[in-house]
Amino acid sequence: MVEFQPQIVVFACNWCSYAGADLAGSSRMQYAPTTRVIRVMCSGRVTVGFILDTFRRGADGVLVTGCHPGDCHYISGNENAVVTVRKTVRLLQLLGLEVERLRLEWISAAEGARFARLMTEFTGQVRDLGPSLLGNGAEREA
Amino acid sequence: MIDTPRVGLFVCHCGSNIAGPVDVESVADYGLTLPGVVFVQRNLYSCSDAGLREIKEAIADQRLDRVVVAACTPRTHEPLFQDACREADLNPYLLEFVNIRDQCSWVHMREPEAATRKAQDLVRMGVAKARLLEPLEEQQVPVEPAALVIGGGMIGMTAALNLANRGFAVMLVEREAELGGMMLRLHTLYPTADDPRKVVQERIAEVQRHDGIEVCTSTVVSSVKGFVGNYEVTIEEMGPGQSNALETGDDSHPSVDAPTPRFATAGVIIVATGAQVLEPEGMYGYDGRRVITQLELEERLRTDQLDAGRVVMIQCVGARSAERPYCSRICCTTAIKNALEINDRCSGVEVYILYRDAETQGPRYEAIYGQAREAGVHFIRYDLGRPPEVTEERVLVYDEMLGATLSIPCDMVVLSTPLVAPSGARELAQMLKVPVDEYGFFLEAHVKLRPLDFATEGIYVAGTARWPSHLEETIVQAYGAAARASTILSKEHVTSSGIVARVNGHLCRGCGRCVEICEFGAPTLEEASSGMKGAHVNAVMCKGCGTCAAICPTGAMQACHFTDAQVAAMVRAALEPSVASLASGNPS
Ligand code: FES
Numbered sequence: 081m082v083e084f085q086p087q088i089v090v091f092a093c094n095w096c097s098y099a100g101a102d103l104a105g106s107s108r109m110q111y112a113p114t115t116r117v118i119r120v121m122c123s124g125r126v127t128v129g130f131i132l133d134t135f136r137r138g139a140d141g142v143l144v145t146g147c148h149p150g151d152c153h154y155i156s157g158n159e160n161a162v163v164t165v166r167k168t169v170r171l172l173q174l175l176g177l178e179v180e181r182l183r184l185e186w187i188s189a190a191e192g193a194r195f196a197r198l199m200t201e202f203t204g205q206v207r208d209l210g211p212s213l214l215g216n217g218a219e220r221e222a
Numbered sequence: 223m224i225d226t227p228r229v230g231l232f233v234c235h236c237g238s239n240i241a242g243p244v245d246v247e248s249v250a251d252y253g254l255t256l257p258g259v260v261f262v263q264r265n266l267y268s269c270s271d272a273g274l275r276e277i278k279e280a281i282a283d284q285r286l287d288r289v290v291v292a293a294c295t296p297r298t299h300e301p302l303f304q305d306a307c308r309e310a311d312l313n314p315y316l317l318e319f320v321n322i323r324d325q326c327s328w329v330h331m332r333e334p335e336a337a338t339r340k341a342q343d344l345v346r347m348g349v350a351k352a353r354l355l356e357p358l359e360e361q362q363v364p365v366e367p368a369a370l371v372i373g374g375g376m377i378g379m380t381a382a383l384n385l386a387n388r389g390f391a392v393m394l395v396e397r398e399a400e401l402g403g404m405m406l407r408l409h410t411l412y413p414t415a416d417d418p419r420k421v422v423q424e425r426i427a428e429v430q431r432h433d434g435i436e437v438c439t440s441t442v443v444s445s446v447k448g449f450v451g452n453y454e455v456t457i458e459e460m461g462p463g464q465s466n467a468l469e470t471g472d473d474s475h476p477s478v479d480a481p482t483p484r485f486a487t488a489g490v491i492i493v494a495t496g497a498q499v500l501e502p503e504g505m506y507g508y509d510g511r512r513v514i515t516q517l518e519l520e521e522r523l524r525t526d527q528l529d530a531g532r533v534v535m536i537q538c539v540g541a542r543s544a545e546r547p548y549c550s551r552i553c554c555t556t557a558i559k560n561a562l563e564i565n566d567r568c569s570g571v572e573v574y575i576l577y578r579d580a581e582t583q584g585p586r587y588e589a590i591y592g593q594a595r596e597a598g599v600h601f602i603r604y605d606l607g608r609p610p611e612v613t614e615e616r617v618l619v620y621d622e623m624l625g626a627t628l629s630i631p632c633d634m635v636v637l638s639t640p641l642v643a644p645s646g647a648r649e650l651a652q653m654l655k656v657p658v659d660e661y662g663f664f665l666e667a668h669v670k671l672r673p674l675d676f677a678t679e680g681i682y683v684a685g686t687a688r689w690p691s692h693l694e695e696t697i698v699q700a701y702g703a704a705a706r707a708s709t710i711l712s713k714e715h716v717t718s719s720g721i722v723a724r725v726n727g728h729l730c731r732g733c734g735r736c737v738e739i740c741e742f743g744a745p746t747l748e749e750a751s752s753g754m755k756g757a758h759v760n761a762v763m764c765k766g767c768g769t770c771a772a773i774c775p776t777g778a779m780q781a782c783h784f785t786d787a788q789v790a791a792m793v794r795a796a797l798e799p800s801v802a803s804l805a806s807g808n809p810s
Contacts, residue, residue, distance in 0.1 A: 102295045102325070105323065106328065120768060122769060124768065125769060134797070151652065152655075153655050160772060189677075190660055
């Protein structure tokens with residue numbers, strides 16, 4: 081049987097996390113090819129709706145990434161990301177989805193290695209959970 | 223949009239950077255099957271003159287109204303392709319940039335199939351967003367032809383003078399009571415043996431003579447707002463005894479020493495806050511008397527207080543270790559310079575340099591190393607795993623070459639410690655909204671493509687605030703930062719991004735949550751003719767983060783270029799069954 085390949089969407093802020101992803105690239109750090117990054121200007125742009133919609137469309141995991149606390153390019157957008165993710169976690173529980181499918185992580189522009197490590201680690205975490213209830217993973221697994 | 227969009231897709235090989243792991247041809251072929259895509263082209267280097275010309279020609283010939291470039295990272299290359307669109311009379315916000323290099327080919331080098339599949343997915347996501355892109359208007363912002371230079375050491379002064387000589391007003395802020403910085407504490411400079419105090423005093427005099435420079439000593443920057451062309455800066459003069467203290471404390475008794483805030487406007491900001499030398503507390507018996515740092519040795523040499531028969535220098539103290547893996551670049555040459563000086567000055571003094579690797583890059587510095595060898599300075603190589611040991615009268619070191627432990631009697635031990643970020647660097651970085659690396663050094667936008675620039679427009683860095691470097695290199699950086707800054711200052715206007723928030727007046731019910739959350743005062747509530755309140759966004763003040771759009775309860779606030787619909791389209795495209803699973807059983 082082919083190993084289950086989870087589908088993961090990563091929201092990355094332009095100034096830190098996306099830059100960290102670029103650094104992972106220019107340093108040629110290798111990581112799991114399971115993630116698809118959607119760039120937003122700030123992690124504060126991400127809404128509960130974005131995350132739920134992503135799960136509804138079949139994602140097995142969603143990772144929201146932003147600048148470390150205090151480092152947000154727009155001062156406090158990442159504080160809004162904390163609120164958003166917290167709210168969404170409660171909704172995931174209501175929907176019966178494992179809350180471990182959603183994570184919020186801070187990745188700075190200097191943390192290429194951390195970006196790479198998180199991609200592989202989160203892939204492993206989601207793979208262990210198996211396909212999402214709402215996902216197309218069951219077909220992919222077969 | 224009434225017309226169906228005509229998307230042109232350009233896939234870059236980036237030499238073999240992308241085309242090595244990724245099957246670019248199949249990405250391009252796949253792109254042509256995507257809805258909306260009417261034209262696909264591969265370029266060896268899309269960013270080359272030829273590549274850009276092809277894009278511009280295709281926009282005209284194929285009547286493209288959306289462009290998708292699948293190449294490297296928008297963080298460095300988007301402006302280039304936006305310009306190409308502009309030149310072809312296409313609104314630059316009708317470009318979508320897809321990163322199939324930094325976030326694909328380079329990170330999945332050993333999995334070409336997965337990399338190709340991911341590149342196809344990313345292109346599909348980019349095209350999906352591109353179809354919904356809208357033209358956006360940019361704003362013209364007047365530029366205040368004045369610069370703020372933070373740090374009054376050699377580098378800050380050099381940058382300030384350079385800008386002032388070009389006719390721009392400069393405010394030079396130094397937190398110490400006098401200008402000059404680290405140079406005031408040094409004895410000689412390598413490779414020329416110049417007197418640093420003389421060099422720096424001359425520069426201080428030039429700065430003070432210059433009408434265009436306002437010098438503010440004992441002063442710190444306490445807040446920065448605004449944007450390129452119009453930074454609003456608050457500076458506070460510290461009373462005596464307060465200098466260097468960045469913590470405000472709540473010392474509330476009203477004294478004459480209370481900081482007096484002042485406000486200024488600057489079109490650009492240069493960060494030249496320098497570095498400080500690591501204090502080797504608890505290492506090798508450091509006591510500031512018999513065991514001192516290289517900087518303290520400089521001070522003793524300068525004041526002629528050297529009294530020792532045998533001197534042992536230990537290199538890489540607190541550097542190139544697990545905690546601080548970087549090489550501080552200046553310590554080897556400094557130690558060798560000082561060893562030579564001691565040798566010249568006091569005959570009969572023996573100097574030992576215990577090193578791990580001697581790094582004296584370049585012809586002139588390497589020559590000093592040769593001189594020291596000839597002059598009889600002893601070089602002994604030690605290993606990080608077996609560091610030297612300092613006792614009351616001796617230094618014990620395991621000599622790697624000899625394979626034996628040497629016991630060197632000595633009167634003085636000099637520790638070469640690295641440059642570290644100065645106190646307050648992180649706080650300043652947060653204030654300016656620019657990044658520092660894990661060691662607290664300022665991080666430029668791109669080491670090779672945009673050195674000295676921050677990603678935030680109109681803010682630059684020079685000198686050891688950026689990274690330990692030799693003086694001659696940092697002086698060059700000062701000129702560089704000043705040159706970069708004057709590209710803004712010499713303009714009457716800068717263009718602010720079209721990526722801002724926009725209100726749909728029909729949906730807004732005037733709750734004011736956007737006003738509360740915005741850090742930049744961009745949205746305001748205004749009364750419409752109907753008497754109803756509604757949000758209004760000042761496009762120049764808006765920085766386009768999109769947080770207001772995220773919290774708007776009615777969906778009235780939209781983040782241009784990252785609208786709900788655009789993000790949703792990307793999400794949907796990301797999760798469509800991948801090409802490979804559609805084509806399974808039919809490998810091409
Ligand atoms: S810009 Fe990175 S979280 Fe706001």
